[in-house]
């Protein structure tokens with residue numbers, strides 16, 4: 001098992017009376033992608049700022065690559081794509097990345113490889129102000145990954161992008177992840193990241209409501225796995241034990257993690273049905289189930 005490259009332990013952060021972070025912990029290993037989710041004002045950006053070393057916690061500890069990011073920020077291999085990026089429109093894509101490369105002591109050859117990786121080589125000599133939103137966002141990702149960061153933080157990276165541009169951006173993020181980069185993505189676009197995350201953390205009112213590996217979260221007892229198959233209604237009628245798990249409205253079986261194996265076994269062994277489509281709980285369902293706990297938290 002890889003050791004954690006980002007370790008947040010029991011952090012607190014207050015702004016006057018407001019407890020922006022309340023006993024929040026997380027741990028992320030090399031090559032893992034963590035989704036940081038939560039309503040507006042939940043504390044996601046505050047947490048990101050602590051990890052980036054842009055602010056310090058009032059309690060608890062933050063370690064990035066074994067160091068305190070607040071005191072060793074310049075030495076840390078950290079990339080950041082903020083939610084609102086302003087790029088110099090009167091520079092070309094190449095000039096812009098070259099500028100950041102010089103600033104960070106990155107070899108010029110890396111600029112070419114990043115432009116190629118992000119499929120911007122054809123547009124590299126055009127002014128950035130002529131780029132589409134998707135191209136600008138890719139360029140912004142380019143500046144974040146220029147120095148080959150070991151940890152990359154993305155704040156709402158796909159807002160305003162069309163589905164194709166958004167998928168392309170996540171394609172790039174997955175490549176970085178495969179190369180061992182640990183990635184934290186803060187997003188409200190749950191459907192887009194559902195299949196890509198290794199871990200998710202749901203925050204509300206400065207608390208961590210739920211966190212874990214996606215397999216664990218999809219097996220939370222309060223969530224239902226859905227099973228589709230042709231003629232499900234007839235089968236449910238014939239077999240009352242199966243029938244108790246039949247959802248008439250959705251025309252499918254709906255079962256908690258605990259009974260999932262039983263149901264699948266029943267369908268395959270007793271009824272010899274192998275044409276099942278098993279649909280585990282989605283990230284949206286996980287998120288909404290967590291939000292139900294939010295009202296129990298005092299502001």
Ligand SMILES: Nc1ncnc2c1ncn2[C@@H]1O[C@H](COP(=O)(O)OP(=O)(O)OP(=O)(O)O)[C@@H](O)[C@H]1O
Nearest residue numbers: 015018019020038039040041042043044045046047
């Ligand atoms: N510098 C600050 N001074 C005072 N309050 C702050 C400061 N920064 C954040 N807050 C407050 O802390 C809480 C958490 O803010 P934060 O920006 O971390 O939320 P968020 O989850 O990133 O929200 P969003 O999804 O809207 O970006 C909010 O109530 C916010 O108003």
